[in-house]
Amino acid sequence: MLPVVIARLPRVQQHRSSSWLGVSYGSVDVEDASDTDLSKGAELKDNNRKQQLQRACIVFLSLFFFISAGVYSRSSVGVQAPLEKGAWSSIASPFSTVSPLALGVLGVSRPASSSPGAIFKNLASRGIPLPTNSWCENFFLGGSNTGPENKVFQVPYILDTAGPIQGVRTHGSHVQANDRAAMMTYELENGLTLGAAEVFHVQHEVLGDTSNAIARLAIVLEWKSEAFKRTGTGAHMSSPIVRGAPYTSMQYNLATPRLIAQRFASSGPVADEETVIQCGEGVGVFGLPVHVKREIRLQFDTSDMTWLVFVSEPMDFVCSNTVPPPRVGPELPPGVVPPPDASKEAHFELKAISPVRQGMVRVALGNNCTTGQNPIYCTRRQPRDQSAYMALLRDHSDIYPTGKFSSSFLRNEGS
Numbered sequence: 001m002l003p004v005v006i007a008r009l010p011r012v013q014q015h016r017s018s019s020w021l022g023v024s025y026g027s028v029d030v031e032d033a034s035d036t037d038l039s040k041g042a043e044l045k046d047n048n049r050k051q052q053l054q055r056a057c058i059v060f061l062s063l064f065f066f067i068s069a070g071v072y073s074r075s076s077v078g079v080q081a082p083l084e085k086g087a088w089s090s091i092a093s094p095f096s097t098v099s100p101l102a103l104g105v106l107g108v109s110r111p112a113s114s115s116p117g118a119i120f121k122n123l124a125s126r127g128i129p130l131p132t133n134s135w136c137e138n139f140f141l142g143g144s145n146t147g148p149e150n151k152v153f154q155v156p157y158i159l160d161t162a163g164p165i166q167g168v169r170t171h172g173s174h175v176q177a178n179d180r181a182a183m184m185t186y187e188l189e190n191g192l193t194l195g196a197a198e199v200f201h202v203q204h205e206v207l208g209d210t211s212n213a214i215a216r217l218a219i220v221l222e223w224k225s226e227a228f229k230r231t232g233t234g235a236h237m238s239s240p241i242v243r244g245a246p247y248t249s250m251q252y253n254l255a256t257p258r259l260i261a262q263r264f265a266s267s268g269p270v271a272d273e274e275t276v277i278q279c280g281e282g283v284g285v286f287g288l289p290v291h292v293k294r295e296i297r298l299q300f301d302t303s304d305m306t307w308l309v310f311v312s313e314p315m316d317f318v319c320s321n322t323v324p325p326p327r328v329g330p331e332l333p334p335g336v337v338p339p340p341d342a343s344k345e346a347h348f349e350l351k352a353i354s355p356v357r358q359g360m361v362r363v364a365l366g367n368n369c370t371t372g373q374n375p376i377y378c379t380r381r382q383p384r385d386q387s388a389y390m391a392l393l394r395d396h397s398d399i400y401p402t403g404k405f406s407s408s409f410l411r412n413e414g415s
Contacts, residue, residue: 094129118203119145122222123214135243136219145204148188155244157365158186161204164260166223167195168239170248172305172365174376187376189262189346190303194248194363197256197351198235200225207238217243218401225255235355242401246393247310247362249400257361258351259309264323265348266301266371271317273297279319279348286318289353295394296350297366304374306367308390310397312360315352322347362397366390 101107116130119140123130131137138152139145139161151160156173163169170193171186200223207220220240227234235255239248250257268276271292278287296309296317324346367386369378378384 116140117142117145119205122205122207131214134214135217136214136241139219139221140206146202152241153184154241156246157248158184159241159248160191161221163191163193163195164262165193165195165258166200166204167193167237167250167258168221168241168248169193170363170365172303172368172377187303190300190305191262192298192307192363193260194239194250194361195258195260196223196235196237196250196252197258198225198355200236201229240401245401247364247397247400249360249362251358251360252356253358254355256352256355257311257315257359259349259361259363261298261300261348262346263300263303263305263348264346265319265321266299269317269319269350270297271295277317277319279321281321281323283322283347283349284320286320286349286351289316289318291315292317295397298348298350299370300348302346302374304368304370304372304377305365306370306386306390308364308366308393308397309350310362310364310394312398313356315356315359316354317350317352319351320347320349360400362400364393364397366393 116124117140120130131140136152138150141150146161146166148160148162150162151158151171153173158171158173160169160171161167169191171188171191173184173186176183176185204221204223206214207222218240220238222238223236225235228236233254235253237250237252237255239250241248265279268278271277271290272294275290277290277296280286291314292311293314294311296311298307298309299305300307322345366389367384368374369382369384369386372378372381372383375381
């Protein structure tokens with residue numbers, strides 16, 4: 001807290017020469033003025049009154065500045081307020097509960113479609129103020145909030161909830177910049193969707209309890225099954241989305257982890273860096289299950305990306321891989337895209353064979369230039385060695401941030 005300076009104004013009769021906040025005042029003594037020069041004395045008195053008024057204004061402004069600075073410093077630099085009631089939390093008290101119209105502010109016509117949607121059900125039921133001008137605001141726009149336009153720049157990824165299945169789709173981003181603008185770009189089909197095999201309610205929600213409130217850098221999205229919404233028991237999952245985290249995480253409760261990609265795997269997934277998982281060929285065709293203790297490494301064609309999948313406990317996984325057939329027929333003109341055909345599209349699926357009572361799966365992009373075939377990310381078509389970075393991801397894969405606190409899980413290597 002900055003010191004609050006309180007100063008006493010000096011009497012004019014005692015003043016000889018002084019400097020206050022860098023302003024120098026001349027030597028003036030009213031009682032030394034000659035009696036024969038009344039006009040000069042009156043002029044000096046008038047000057048003294050002006051100088052006294054100037055000093056009073058300067059001291060008043062100084063007090064105001066230091067007191068204001070002290071109050072601001074105490075609230076922002078001093079002891080940090082808890083998340084609840086804090087200025088950066090959505091649990092903070094609103095500045096006003098009075099309608100702007102009642103204050104004489106010109107009203108704005110707002111259609112019903114612009115009202116906060118069902119995604120805020122948890123927050124509204126607790127009377128928690130809704131976030132505005134937030135980095136994650138795109139998650140809340142629209143009726144269902146699950147379109148490809150509902151994407152946020154989480155750093156380093158671009159995230160949305162518009163994947164082939166319910167859950168969070170993670171896109172590796174690419175910077176495009178010139179002397180006028182900078183933007184983050186991505187290719188939709190390169191994304192990896194982390195969800196579950198169960199069917200959840202169409203509308204996901206913002207988890208708004210006191211331990212997972214929307215914070216300055218975090219938000220928790222939740223998907224619930226119909227059984228869980230009716231009875232409070234059953235399958236549900238939640239994803240703590242934290243800005244700056246190199247992982248996308250999903251916590252499962254009585255739900256079965258499932259991952260979907262719109263690219264095909266260029267090689268078989270590798271479990272724990274030792275066992276290759278043999279995938280079935282074709283959508284919905286799966287190979288034999290493989291027991292996974294720690295992680296699965298996935299490598300995709302076209303995108304040239306390598307992803308790491310981390311599990312909080314040993315699980316058995318199966319996979320399906322669909323390689324699109326070669327396109328036949330005449331060459332299309334540049335810029336012409338053929339009509340979509342699901343039977344000819346790449347597809348990859350990885351899923352556990354049984355629900356997880358309470359566990360977590362995390363994904364992280366380990367390399368976006370694995371073989372050198374992606375011209376966007378690769379330099380001169382040369383592969384990039386990211387082994388050191390992937391080792392770093394492995395070292396910290398068991399610690400994850402949430403909306404309020406950090407927690408970790410321990411692996412039982414003997415299972």
